[in-house]
Amino acid sequence: MQCGLRCAGLELIATAMNYTLRFGVYLVLIDGALQGGVTAGSIAQYVSSVMLLLTAAIGLVRAVQLLVMNNAYTERFFSYFDIPNPMYHGTLSVEKREDNDYSIEFRDVSFRYPNADAYALRHVSLKLRIGEKMAVVGMNGSGKTTFIKLLCRLYDPTEGVILLNGVDIRKYSYAEYLSLFSVVFQDFRLFAFSLGQNVAAGAAYDRQRAVSCLDEAGLRDRLTRLPAGLDTALYHDFDPNGVAISGGEAQKIAIARALYKNAPFIVLDEPTAALDPVSEYEVYRKFSEISGGKTVIYISHRLASCRFCDDILVFHEGSIVQHGAHEALLAQAGGKYAELWNAQAQYYTESPADR
Ligand SMILES: Nc1ncnc2c1ncn2[C@@H]1O[C@H](COP(=O)(O)OP(=O)(O)O)[C@@H](O)[C@H]1O
Ligand SMILES: [Mg+2]
Structure with missing residues (x-):
C-alpha cells in the first residue's frame, strides 16, 4: 500500500x-x-x-x-x-436507422500492436452486412480478437481503413460508433452489483427488458429462484445476501447483457471458451435463434461451434485464408479449414459418455 x-x-x-x-x-x-x-x-x-x-x-x-x-x-x-487518449475522435453522427441497414468494410487492413515487431493482422479485406450470421475461426493467436478490437475501434489500423456505410470510422463520434456494437469478450467481467445492473451495465435500467433478456439467455428459472429477483446482488463483496454464481450462469448473464444493449452488431468472442466444445456449439446455436435480424459474429477456435453460420472467415497467422460456408470450405481439400476440422474431429466423434 x-x-x-x-x-x-x-x-x-x-x-x-x-x-x-x-x-x-x-x-x-x-x-x-x-x-x-x-x-x-x-x-x-x-x-x-x-x-x-x-x-x-x-x-x-x-x-x-x-x-x-x-x-x-x-x-x-x-x-x-488522466492518461491522454491520442486516438483521433471525429464528430460525425452515426445515422440512426430503423432498418439497421449498416455495412462495414475492412479495406486492406494491417495492424501491429504498439511496441510489437510482428503484424497481428495482415491485409484483411472483407464486408459485413446487417443480418448476416458470420463466423471467425482459426487457431489461438491467429488474430481473431485483434480483428474485433479493430472493428470496435479499441485500436486504429496501422495500415488500411475501416469504413462504416462508406465513411472512415475515425470520422464518427466515438461514443456513437461504439453504440453499434455489443461485444462479449472471452474475459468478460461481472460486478458485485445487482443482477439487473449487471445485465444493463448501468445503475438505472429498464426492468422489463432486463427480465426478458435474462429469459432469452436461459436464466428464467434461476431468476425466479433468486431471493430479490433482479435486485439480488452478485457475490458477497458488498452484500451479505449476495449470491454465488457458476461459470455457466455468468456466461448467460454476459449474453443477456449483450442482448440488453440492443446494438445492431453483436460479437461473441469465445465467452464460452471454458465450456466443452459441444456445449459451446449449443450456446452459439441458441444465440442464433434469439438474435433476430442482427448481425452476429461468432468467434471460436473450434470450427464445429460455428458450422451453422452462412459465412465463415478462416484466420491464419493474421490473414483471412478462406471464406465461405461450412460445406464448401470442407470440400476445399488441403485448405486450412479442412485441416483444422480433421484435427478437431476427435472431439465430436467421442460418445457423450467419453466426454
Ligand atoms: N496487446 C497485445 N500486444 C502485443 N501483441 C498482442 C497483443 N494481443 C495479442 N497480441 C498478438 O497478436 C496475435 C493475435 O492475437 P489474438 O488476436 O488475440 O488471437 P486470437 O484471438 O485468434 O487467439 C498473437 O500473436 C498475439 O500474441
Ligand atoms: Mg481471442
Whole structure:
C-alpha cells in the first residue's frame, strides 16, 4: 500500500499522544493533590474532561489518517483517468436507422500492436452486412480478437481503413460508433452489483427488458429462484445476501447483457471458451435463434461451434485464408479449414459418455 509508512507514522503519533497526555494529566493531578490544591472530587471531573478531549483529538488524527490513505487510492484512480487518449475522435453522427441497414468494410487492413515487431493482422479485406450470421475461426493467436478490437475501434489500423456505410470510422463520434456494437469478450467481467445492473451495465435500467433478456439467455428459472429477483446482488463483496454464481450462469448473464444493449452488431468472442466444445456449439446455436435480424459474429477456435453460420472467415497467422460456408470450405481439400476440422474431429466423434 502506497501510504503504508505515512499511515503507520500517524497511528504511532496518535498512540503516543494518547499515552503521553494520560500520563501527563495524572502527573499534574497527583502533584496538585499533594500540594493540597486539587480535591478528590475535582480529580474525577478533570480526568473525565481530559479523556473527552483526548478522544476527540484521537478521532481527528484518525480522520487525517483515513484522508491520507484514501488520497493514495484516489491518486491512482485519477492518474489512470488522466492518461491522454491520442486516438483521433471525429464528430460525425452515426445515422440512426430503423432498418439497421449498416455495412462495414475492412479495406486492406494491417495492424501491429504498439511496441510489437510482428503484424497481428495482415491485409484483411472483407464486408459485413446487417443480418448476416458470420463466423471467425482459426487457431489461438491467429488474430481473431485483434480483428474485433479493430472493428470496435479499441485500436486504429496501422495500415488500411475501416469504413462504416462508406465513411472512415475515425470520422464518427466515438461514443456513437461504439453504440453499434455489443461485444462479449472471452474475459468478460461481472460486478458485485445487482443482477439487473449487471445485465444493463448501468445503475438505472429498464426492468422489463432486463427480465426478458435474462429469459432469452436461459436464466428464467434461476431468476425466479433468486431471493430479490433482479435486485439480488452478485457475490458477497458488498452484500451479505449476495449470491454465488457458476461459470455457466455468468456466461448467460454476459449474453443477456449483450442482448440488453440492443446494438445492431453483436460479437461473441469465445465467452464460452471454458465450456466443452459441444456445449459451446449449443450456446452459439441458441444465440442464433434469439438474435433476430442482427448481425452476429461468432468467434471460436473450434470450427464445429460455428458450422451453422452462412459465412465463415478462416484466420491464419493474421490473414483471412478462406471464406465461405461450412460445406464448401470442407470440400476445399488441403485448405486450412479442412485441416483444422480433421484435427478437431476427435472431439465430436467421442460418445457423450467419453466426454
Ligand atoms: N496487446 C497485445 N500486444 C502485443 N501483441 C498482442 C497483443 N494481443 C495479442 N497480441 C498478438 O497478436 C496475435 C493475435 O492475437 P489474438 O488476436 O488475440 O488471437 P486470437 O484471438 O485468434 O487467439 C498473437 O500473436 C498475439 O500474441
Ligand atoms: Mg481471442
